[in-house]
Amino acid sequence: MSPRVVRTAAELRALEGTIALVPTMGALHDGHVQLMKHARPLADTLVASIFVNPTQFAAGEDLDSYPRTWEADLERCEEAGVDVVFAPEVATMYPAGLDDQVMVDPGPLGAILEGEQRPTHFRGVLTVVAKLFGLVRPDVAVFGEKDYQQLALIRLMVDALCLDVEVVGCPTVREADGLAMSSRNRYLAPDERQRAVALSQALDAGVAAGSHGPEAARAAALARLADFGVVPDYVAVTSPDLGDPTPGEARILIAARVGKPRLLDNRALTLGRAPEGS
Numbered sequence: 001m002s003p004r005v006v007r008t009a010a011e012l013r014a015l016e017g018t019i020a021l022v023p024t025m026g027a028l029h030d031g032h033v034q035l036m037k038h039a040r041p042l043a044d045t046l047v048a049s050i051f052v053n054p055t056q057f058a059a060g061e062d063l064d065s066y067p068r069t070w071e072a073d074l075e076r077c078e079e080a081g082v083d084v085v086f087a088p089e090v091a092t093m094y095p096a097g098l099d100d101q102v103m104v105d106p107g108p109l110g111a112i113l114e115g116e117q118r119p120t121h122f123r124g125v126l127t128v129v130a131k132l133f134g135l136v137r138p139d140v141a142v143f144g145e146k147d148y149q150q151l152a153l154i155r156l157m158v159d160a161l162c163l164d165v166e167v168v169g170c171p172t173v174r175e176a177d178g179l180a181m182s183s184r185n186r187y188l189a190p191d192e193r194q195r196a197v198a199l200s201q202a203l204d205a206g207v208a209a210g211s212h213g214p215e216a217a218r219a220a221a222l223a224r225l226a227d228f229g230v231v232p233d234y235v236a237v238t239s240p241d242l243g244d245p246t247p248g249e250a251r252i253l254i255a256a257r258v259g260k261p262r263l264l265d266n267r268a269l270t271l272g273r274a275p276e277g278s
């Protein structure tokens with residue numbers, strides 16, 4: 001059955017039973033469909049939001065050219081068993097205007113990695129996610145690990161602001177060659193699409209070198225990126241909660257521009273101790 005499209009808070013208030021929410025910015029791909037399929041059995045009603053959130057884009061970023069594929073998105077939502085697509089106008093999300101004086105401050109975790117490259121990004125993301133939680137009032141909300149720092153910050157926000165929403169993370173869905181699916185992949189020219197596999201291969205190299213410690217993991221990932229001529233914005237090896245890495249469970253994260261689009265990827269890894277004297 002086709003999902004019902006709703007645009008207002010009043011329509012959302014009429015929803016009954018438990019609610020699962022999958023927030024998106026549209027241009028839906030199989031990664032989004034997996035999030036929706038994962039969310040489907042978690043509640044009576046499955047809501048997917050489609051909203052290209054202006055406040056998470058800085059001036060000069062790709063807000064205006066961000067892909068918008070409405071008809072195809074509705075088909076993907078239907079395929080995934082979505083009941084309701086919430087597609088608000090900007091004024092519904094930002095009734096006080098885009099220079100809204102009340103915004104969510106992401107704190108120190110919002111200032112590193114992606115936050116260093118995009119200083120106002122997470123303020124916009126957390127603000128819109130908080131607004132979506134307030135409007136949709138979900139019992140559970142599902143996000144992708146592809147945007148690992150975003151997922152970590154949303155969990156922190158839910159704890160810090162005492163929001164009554166269960167946050168569920170889903171593994172990254174990849175193309176056959178390992179490239180993490182992303183709405184912006186469609187901007188890769190054919191030769192860039194081939195080079196884009198550098199990110200997942202660099203993560204593989206980092207994971208394989210992890211037994212020799214975090215610096216070895218980082219060096220292996222950087223070397224693999226260099227093989228493809230890809231210069232990253234960052235390659236970071238962290239603890240699972242994005243702090244300093246210690247032996248055991250850890251995370252390796254990469255961001256890099258390949259041609260026009262800026263791509264993100266990350267993987268879990270297990271760190272050994274760095275060799276003595278390194």
Ligand SMILES: Nc1ncnc2c1ncn2[C@@H]1O[C@H](COP(=O)(O)OP(=O)(O)OP(=O)(O)O)[C@@H](O)[C@H]1O
Binds near residue numbers: 024145184
């Ligand atoms: N390959 C993927 N696997 C799993 N989840 C994903 C994947 N790509 C995106 N998601 C998740 O889908 C949700 C909506 O993301 P969004 O609409 O920004 O898509 P995107 O593909 O990440 O777009 P962009 O190219 O702008 O980064 C987020 O929770 C995001 O982490």
Ligand SMILES: CC(C)(CO)[C@@H](O)C(=O)[O-]
Binds near residue numbers: 023053125128147150
């Ligand atoms: C969580 C989100 C939908 C907020 O606009 C966006 O950052 C995204 O698509 O990952």
Ligand code: BAL
Binds near residue numbers: 056057147
């Ligand atoms: N998934 C992250 C959305 C953004 O880059 O704004």
